[in-house]
Amino acid sequence: MALRVYNTLTKKKEDFVPREPGKVSIYACGVTPYNYAHIGNARPPVFWDCVRRFLAYRGYQVTYIQNITDVDDKIINRAAQTNRYPLDLAAEYAAIYQEDLKALGVMPADNYPKVSQHLPDIIEMIRGLTDKGYAYVLKGDVYYSVKKFKDYGKLSGRSLDELQAGARVEVNEAKQDPMDFTLWKAAKPGEISWDSPWGPGRPGWHIECSAMSLKYLGSGFDIHGGGEDLVFPHHENEIAQSEAYSGKEFVKYWLHNAFVTISGERMGKSMGNFSTIRDISRRFSPKVIRFWLLGTHYRNPINFGEEELNAAAKGLERLEIAVFNWKHQLNASIDHDQTNTDGIRQLKETIIQIEREFVAAMEDDFNTPQALASIHDLVRETNRWVLKREFKLTAAANEVLAQALTTLITLGGILGIFYQTEPESQSKSLDEAEINDYIARRTQAKKEKNWALADEIRDELKSKGVIIEDTPQGVRWRFE
Secondary structure: OOOEEEEOOOOEEEEOOOOEOOEEEEEEOOOOOOOOOEHHHHHHHHHHHHHHHHHHHOOOEEEEEEOEOOOOHHHHHHHHHHOOOHHHHHHHHHHHHHHHHHHOOOOOOOEOOEHHHOHHHHHHHHHHHHHOOOEEEEOOEEEEOHHHOOOOOOOOOOOHHHHHHHHOOOOOOOOOOOOOEEEEEEOOOOOOOEOOOOOOEEEOHHHHHHHHHHHHHOOOEEEEEEEHHHHHHHHHHHHHHHHHHHOOOOEEEEEEEOOEEEOOEEOOOOOOOOOEHHHHHOOOOHHHHHHHHHOOOOOOOEEOOHHHHHHHHHHHHHHHHHHHHHHHHHOOOOOOOOOOHHHHHHHHHHHHHHHHHHHHHHHEOOOHHHHHHHHHHHHHHHHHHHHHOOOOOOHHHHHHHHHHHHHHHHHHHHHOOOOOOOOOOHHHOOOHHHHHHHHHHHHHHHHOOOHHHHHHHHHHHHHOOEEEEEEOOEEEEEEO
């Protein structure tokens, strides 16, 4: 089955055919770092991390670029409020954001270009648009003339008449047309600025992504991504200025993720209904946050709440316990009584079929919830087989259990759900003797039918990063 993606540009699923055989180029819009990133900011990078991992699994060489908008009104305003230099403020929160992504298991991008480091590229592009007649200068500002680009609106599906009617609500008399957008802003007194052919100022929002994506990936690169709120005007404007500048197709496939919601409303700083990644990570492991995000298809809204995260925690724990138990069973002694060959053969076939189903799910527009369902099927079917054979581990059984474990780790690795998180502090770590002491006290509490104390000890261990499991062979433990 060929990989198919939903292309916002064509409004349908299409076979994915990269520009260069065996290589995929991706540009995703990043954050504007003026505060801690909220949980909605986590969805795009987690999704793109899975895309990259799956494409690598399929044999592609992937180049992934994610920009950082470190020159912006929000940064300038926040810096003024806190008496900070804007670029210092942005650099601090950009570093915090990247720490949050690392905690979520997101692989680093191949490059994180910043606006402040690409002013010459941006200025050169604006100059090119002005020379070609697509942009004009007014009192130190530079505007893009939307009507000069005949295909404007092709991404969002909005007509020029519709856009012009909406634009009349708020007309800037300095512009030739209310739909025109800013490429360069003349500096206001006291604001950070850079020299340019049009006087001191700073770039508008949209031009940065065009200049940086063209610099690192060239025109006609494979995939451009971002939140659905960026379709218009940001990505629409990127197409207009990029294709006018280069005379070539800008991007082949446009992929957009839906919002994280809370009580049915979009989460966002402007809405005042957000929770930061760091706040949530104090109550739930970042691995649980990642698992929760992947439980909904990227083009569907995902609701944020305690109930949803608790369910994700249980689902992830079930998979981690399977990895732990299967490794433990593989270390058990071999029973040389070669029995139940039919069951072994059936499980082998099931494992192969489940991996095919996983791949098919990911090839269907990166359907991560269906891919997760396949992983759960693998765990269920293998555990069912383990119980049927009553823990007799023959050489043949050992081989098929190892196959199931390898497949589970491989498929989980594509989604990035199995990784070690760093403990918050050394005070949370316990040595083996201390853990065994906790388990002994819990075992005694259970003998005395003191269930409340047993649960309290279990929860205390969990708070210290240790998960315990009661099995027919006794209590097992593992670090979270």
